[in-house]
Amino acid sequence: MITLGGGMKMKKILASFIIIIVIIAMFGFMMLSSKEEGHELSIRQSEKLLSSEEALPIGTVVLLKGGSKKIMITGHLQVKVDDKKIVYDYSAVDYPEGQLNTESSYLFNTSKIERIVYLGYNSEEHLQLQKRIEYIKETTK
Secondary structure, eight states, X not given: OOOHHHHHXXXXXXXXXXXXXXHHHHHHHHHHHHHHHOOOOOHHHHHHHHHTTOOOOTTOEEEETTOOSOEEEEEEEEEETTEEEEEEEEEEXXXXXXXXXXXXXXXXXXXXXXXXXXXXXXXXXXXXXXXXXXXXXXXXX
């Protein structure tokens, strides 16, 4: 038989248990939220990357000057099919839709980027590519 004093202990234990469950649930929700939102770059981080003149990795999401739609970088040093004289820094597709048709791809230069929203995968391979891009740009000026 439970005494009145034991009942109070049970209530305290139950209350503590509920508080722990709530804290765990809140922590889990915060973790899910951060994964869903990704790690958007601050305006300061974006400006620093843009001023470095380094090639942005594939998968980087940007907003172009005067644009309202985010786009994702899919290529470097691209030429337009009908004008092979102009070499653009990047090709991109709508984000998050991706390549829907031939009309939904973009060619642009770094100078047209207003803000880097999300930085793509940066790897050793990207760093090697970055060096090749710098070399190509220097030798074709």
